[in-house]
Amino acid sequence: MDIFNILGNDFFKALTGKYQNIFIDCLEIIYSSYRTELSYGIxxxxxxxxxxxYFERNSSDDIQFDDDQDVLRxxxxxxxxxxxxxxxxxWIEYEFDNNGRAKIVMPSHSITIIQALTDITKKNEMEYQSEVSSIYSLLTNEDLLDRPYPQVIKPVxxxxxxxxxELKKLNTGIRKYIDELTDGQTPEELMEHFFSYNDNIGSKAYHRMKTNDNVSRFRNTIESRLRDILSDEAIMEKAVSGYQNIENENDRDEARxxxxxxxxxxxxxxxxYDDIEKEIERKHSKYLRSAVNRAKLAFLNTNNIEGKLSTILRNLANAFEEEEDKGIYDDVPDDYCRIFNMFPQNFISGESLKTIGISKKIADVDEIFTSQIIPEEEMLKRRAALKxxxxxxxxRKNINAFVRILLKDRAEIDASEIEVTSKRDMIRLIFISIYGRDRKSEFIVMPxxxxINEKGFTFKDFTLKRRAK
Structure with a gap:
């Protein structure tokens, strides 16, 4: 691509320096000013x-370019x-009229790039029906076949x-569109945007593609007319001649x-087209499900920190119980320490959430198996273990019972008075502190x-008192 021989090596400097936004604004003013002119000159x-x-309204600061000593005020x-x-x-050129007055002119490559930048910022979506209808009209208009290449084949x-x-852009843009609606949103905003998205079916272009702009309605006729052109030798001869004249091709075989x-x-x-449409529909469904799952998780993911810590501590206590060889002063295994490497959590990817099936399948009933008979001694042993x-x-029930034993006839007791001899005792002390803040508990905690620094543990002391009934 020989682009810099056309644009020049400094063309993009206007878009990369510290005043790039001002350059863009100036180019937009220049481009807009041509609308009332007969050419791209003013x-x-x-x-x-x-x-x-523009500078009086938007830029009161002094301006100084790095390669210039002058300060613009x-x-x-x-x-x-x-x-x-x-x-x-x-980006621009000067022209002078017969009276010697200077005109600012935009060369064609500048106009093309400004138009592209404008399209990016405006996010215009193609009206597919207008394009397909134009293709259809060109191919079904018999009067245009006297010059088939310039009037039919090339514009088609x-x-x-x-x-x-545009269809491929829609295919790649669906995910970004939904992510823009859902990322970093509260549950309420997610629901609001979900219904907004649902009304527009993700993108107006997607909606049009599935309804009035459906390419399939015109496709068969378009393909049929193109094959007719290929099989009609008279039309092909005219098309080849037209290609040679317009594209400056001397070799007739190459032109053909x-x-x-x-x-x-x-x-x-x-x-x-069918493959592209299926891919767009698949992505649309996939990312829409992802947005819905994100909303569900946002609603379910409450800020109950005590509940989350309670679950973590309960699991730790169970793990320590199974490790009888570990004493109170032993280091905690690395696997447990990693639990407390806290980091912000956002959402689980929609692909990792399995939707619960609602359909039922009728299958053969399995044969009823004969239950194993467990000896009475083993049954008693299992019951004792479960108990x-x-x-x-x-x-909460066990913690309440433990606190009742601690208090007995006392009105209150400090946590520093409770004997701690194992990791399990320390975790139980943490649970006492957690449950004491719950109105359903029989006791209250007063920080x-x-x-307290005792036997390798450090914690802020608190007082336990019976909750008034």
Whole structure:
């Protein structure tokens, strides 16, 4: 691609420096000023006046370019310098009329790039129906076949290329569109945006593609007419001659190959439409499910920190119970320490959430198996183990019972008075502190400022008291 021989090496400097936003604004003013003109040219004095107005309204700070010692303070000097820079970078050119007045002219490559930048910021979506209808009309108009290449084949190819480029952009843009609606949103905002998204079906372009802009309605006729052109030798001869004249191709065989390649490319594009449509629909469904799951998780993921810590501590206590060889002063295994490497959590990817099936399948009933007979001794042993496990759980009921024993006839007791000889005892002390803040518990916790350091444990002391009934 020989792009810099056309644009020049400094063309993109206007878009990369510290004043890039001002350059963009100036280019937009220049481009917009041509709307009332007969060409992409405008009187320099008129343009200077428009730029001065812009600098007076938007830029009161002094401006100094890195390669220049002069400091620009007034709006006119800023306008003149930015025009000079744009001319040096190759964005604009000067022309002089018969009276010697200067006109600012935009070359064709600058216009093309400004139009592309405008399309990006405006996010215009193609009206697919207008493109497909134009292709259809060109191919079904018999009067245009006297000059088939310039009047039918070339414009059909150009419009087909533009149409499928927009379809591919829609295919790649669905995920970004939904992520923009859902990322970093509260549950309420997620629901609001979900219904907004649902109304527009993700994108107005997607909605049109599935309804009135459906390419399938025209595709068969378009493909049929293109094949008719390929099989009609008289039309092909005219098309080859037209290709040679317009594309400056002297070799007739090469011209014929190019015409056939163009026509078959258009047929290929329309043949691939079903695959593109299925891919767009698949992505649309996938990312919409992801947005819904994100909303569900946001609603379910409450800020109950005590509940989360309670679950973590309960699991730790169970793990320590199974490690009888570990004493109170032993280091905690790395696997447990990693639990406390806290980090912000956002959402689980929609792909990792399995939807609960609602359909039922009728299958053969399995044969009823004969239950194993467990000896009475084993049954009693299992019951005792289950009872022991239940009694040692850090449930609210067990913690309440433990505190009742601690208090007995006392009105209150400090946590520093409770004997701690194992990791399990320390975790139970933490559960006492957690449950004491719950109104359903039989006791209350009153924090104290004193810090306790005992037997390798450090915690802020607190007082336990019976809850008044």
């Amino acid at each position: 009187d320099k004095d008129i343009l200077i006046a428009q730029l001065c107005d 007034d709006s006119r000097s800023k306008a003149s310098e930015f025009l000079r820079k744009l001319k040096g970078y190759g 190819y150009d419009r087909t290329l533009a149409l499928f480029t 190959s190019k015409v056939i390649e163009i026509i078959t490319s258009v047929i290929g594009y329309f043949n691939s 022991n496990k239940t009694e040692h759980r850090f449930s 104290k400022e004193k810090i």
